[in-house]
Amino acid sequence: MHRVPAFPTIREDSMKIDLSDKHAIVSGSTAGIGLAIALGLAQAGATVVVNGRTQERVDQALAQIRDKVPGARLQGIAADLGAPDGAALLFKQVPETDILINNLGIFEAKPFFDISDEEWQRFFDVNVMSAVRLSRHYAPAMVKRGWGRVQFLSSESGLQIPKEMVHYGVTKTALLAVSRGLAETLAGSGVTVNAVLPGPTRSEGVGNFFASMARDQGVASEALERDFLKEHRPSSLIQRLATVEEVANMVVYLASVQASATTGAALRVDGGVVRSIS
Incomplete structure (x- = not known):
């Protein structure tokens, strides 16, 4: 039976997020959103495991975080978490954690009829199974302690499947199902499970993607970004790309004690792209 946790005591006049007594893992955190999340957690005081596929990329990420957060408590682990062997390496070096951010993911624009079986499998292994394996390993100990945070980085593409990369959208929809199912499984345990979109x-x-397209078309990246939003995401209310820090802010909040009543949720940081009030 799950142990019922005590309600957290939160000062009404303060929203300062303090994770100084927490340990966190961020998969795929050497660049982009993952790196911003690792930085945000470190700024909140957490001990953070930074992960990437190569030691060089991991070392570069650690240096970037330490440059902004002197004294940050960090551990770098080079492992391909899209494969069982890579996950096993992580589990051996880091047996437990308080906060698990399943950020690892790949994307690629490709017409549906050109996507091979092998590519479908690769996207599922990296985007979905990495998160399944890590959550299956780390969540039980969180339950025993009566506190934990598990998050899945999905996407607005999981709600509005993009025709230019159906395989990516399908994996992001799958993460929404895994997230809600795990939240139901851990109900009443003190462990919250949420998806961020x-x-x-x-x-x-994304920057490299636009830069490559801009070079091919002989136009500026900024112009291509504006055209992309106008053509493919016209419902955007902020009418610009979000920053990685804006996404990380949501993730850091959900990792905090202040977010103790938020679980089983899919929280959008999409600039209003999804035309829905729910």
């Missing part, structure tokens, strides 16, 4: 965001991957 960024919209078009100026991450390293």
Whole structure:
């Protein structure tokens, strides 16, 4: 039976997020949204595990965080979490954590009829199974302690499947199902489970994507971004790409004690792209 946690005591006059007694893992955190999340958690005082596929990228990310947060408590682990062996390496070095941010993900624009079986499988392994494996390993100990935070980085593309990358959208929809299902499984345990849905965001991957297209078309990246929003995301209310920091702010809040009553939710940081009031 789940242990019923005590209600947290929160000062009514303060929303200062203090994670100085917490440990966090952020998968795929050497660049973009993942790096911004790792930085935000470190700024809140958490001990943060930074993860990437190569040691060089991990070391670069650690240096960037330490440059902005002197004295940050960090651990870098180079492992491909899209594969079982990589996950096993992480589990061996980091057996438990308080906060798990399943951020690892890949994307690629490709017409539906050109997506092979192998590519479908690769996207599912990296975007979905990495999060499943990590959550399956780390959540039980959180339950035993009566406190924990599990988050899944989905996307507005999980609600509005983009025709230019159906395989990506499908994996992001799957994460919404996994997130809600795990939240139901852990009901009453003191462990919250939520999904965060960024919209078009100026991450390293997206920036490189636009830069590559801009070079091919002989136009400026900024003009291409504006045209993309106008053509593919005309419902955007902020009418610009979000910053990685704006997404990270939501994630850091959900990792806090202040967010103790938010679970089973899908929270959008999409600039209003999804035309829905729910």
